[in-house]
Amino acid sequence: MAGLGMTGPAAVLLVGLSFRSAPVPVLEKASAAATDLAALEHDLLDGDCVTEALVLSTCNRMEFYVATTAFHPALDHVVETVADHAGIPATDLEPYLYVRYADKAAEHMLTVASGLDSMVVGEQQVIGQLRNAYHTADDNGTVGSALHELTQRALRTGKRVHTETEVDVAGSSMVSFALGHAVEELGVPDMTGRRALVVGAGAMASLASTWLGRAGVSHVTVANRTLSRAENLADHARQAGVSASAVPLSGIPGVLQDVDLVVSATGAVGTVITGEDVRAAQTVRPHDMVLVDLSMPRDIDDSVVSEEGSGADRADVNIRLLNIEELTTLAGEGTRDEAAARQVVREELDEYLEQVRVQSVVPTVKALRQRASDVIDDELGQLMRRTPGMTDQERAEVTRTVRRVVDKILHTPTVQVKKLSSAGGSVNYAEALAVLFNLPAGSSAPVSRSVEPGDAGLARIGNMITGEAS
Structure with a gap:
């Protein structure tokens, strides 16, 4: 699993602070002017384990999204980068930060885009702010497939919430x-x-x-x-x-x-x-x-x-x-049609996570088929050396037969691992397949983590893997 001794596909890590977690003076120090975003996003990328970066900056929240192949070093790097930018020690900043990883990071962005984490529940302005954040990061060259897919899903979710529900009737922004x-x-x-x-x-x-x-x-x-x-x-x-x-x-x-x-x-x-x-x-x-x-x-x-x-x-x-x-x-907690809005978020999140899980299996399936192809080539090479009397037509027929047999044997497990992975659950079938066939690391879906303000130092969060976000 990424960040737990196994290098896997990039997953999204969020480190943030908002009006819910931090006093205004801390938010002010962590905030970034539009002219500083490019430098900040490139600083976030200045780490071996961070491959993408996007900063969502609004009047009452600062959220730093990165794609990473290793949870712990990426978390330390992001916190240190944000602290350096804010001009305050990381230990002073940590109590006000919240952390989301993988599934929880995706859920949070979809919730934010829907206006369900805003001062005014259901406000629409955050959709435009997220869209602008994506365009800024895209122009800076700091977003790739992971943050692109997540941001587009979040924008789609926000649009559905405001089109299909009345959660924003009380106030649009x-x-x-x-x-x-x-x-x-x-x-x-x-x-x-x-x-x-x-x-x-x-x-x-x-x-x-x-x-x-x-x-x-x-x-x-x-x-x-x-x-x-x-x-x-x-x-x-x-x-x-x-x-x-x-x-x-x-x-x-x-x-x-x-x-x-x-x-x-x-x-x-x-x-x-x-x-x-x-x-x-x-x-x-x-x-x-x-x-x-x-x-x-x-x-x-x-x-x-x-x-x-x-x-x-x-x-x-x-x-x-x-x-x-x-x-x-x-600001109060709005409730008008909020349940319907959260149902839309759940639907979009489930669809997104299914897509991510299927994609996360692809490297394992490719590695398995490559391993099978290498074995076939090795065995056929030995066979040809031992049977110099075989004609080219006979060799071709043997090769086709061997490859057809291996393909049929691999077909069911590869189809099943995609199907089972898309359904979610606690079992990482891609990782199990990788272990069974001794495949190269890089196939398991990351563990979902959520860490709240006030938890023990974020840089020492290695032993803190919590389940649900509050």
Whole structure:
């Protein structure tokens, strides 16, 4: 078995941390900007036992998927690479990590793609994030057949869940969830007559702009480091009938005095809005304001809601900050049609695992047939040397007969090993076949593992093989 002294086919290993397992400061350190993903994925590949790598980075999770032929060294390598990237010791990071391997890694990705592991159960945005993660890794040249097959299956599963069930009726994304709470904090039914500032011009900022338009916002200002991208998003808003304008990031302080709601989703490294920015705006026009920070690392400094930072000491002014940490507390576990969604995940997972198990048998079957062919060639060679009087026609007929007999003998076990392996179970028939015929290593399906945050050091997980994920 892979990682247990036998080199087998590549299996998927996941090392991750999310809003469920880690506090926001740790998530922030482990997060990667889009410009850093290529280097990070290539660093993950910088190990003899890792053959593929893909990083899923969202506002509330960082997951590192690799294909590997050896569980333990791959796990150590991934944890050390992530820790180096985060700039913290591996021992400090380990308590917040969860690990999935083989079947459990596949189940997790399908569950994530379906929105069933999100803050807002059933949210759809993660499908696009996973698709983008795959394209990024593909462009970087770090994905192969194992991660390709798994990612495509996960995307198919997510699409089925959102098409065939109503699990996402309560909220389509983290953006709608966050902005819905922001409007509640403003104490108004919708954004009619209100002004908003959207910081960023990516997918989440675009979703926020669309949501605000539907909520009746009177004007939306888009701020971005690259002004042309902000202008492009503002133009889309205007085409949808929403009054909109664009400013560079340096223009944010001048806009804050006029807006009731701020939503920031830049993916930048460093603070975009400070307490001083808000305090200056409140000095010009004291007013209620809600700021929503959907970025990881955070865009908006916590000081925006402190008395020293924002002017929030005024009794007639209410300033609220909703960041990932706050939203995690607010998010509940959705249950609408969740059972139906999980049934879709089970169906797709079973089909995927059957496909993987059948594929995992192929090297063993090839090795068995190659061993048989070598034996045939050796025996026929000896026969020809002992029977110099045989004609070429007689030799050809003997060769055909011997090969036909061996093929018939091997037909049933090779068909059966594929059939039995596809059915799953605790017996590794491919490995049994390899042992019986003394074949080269490389045929057994990996053991499914799941390790949770708080388990003993991940680098010392060699003796920890658990069954079910929580």
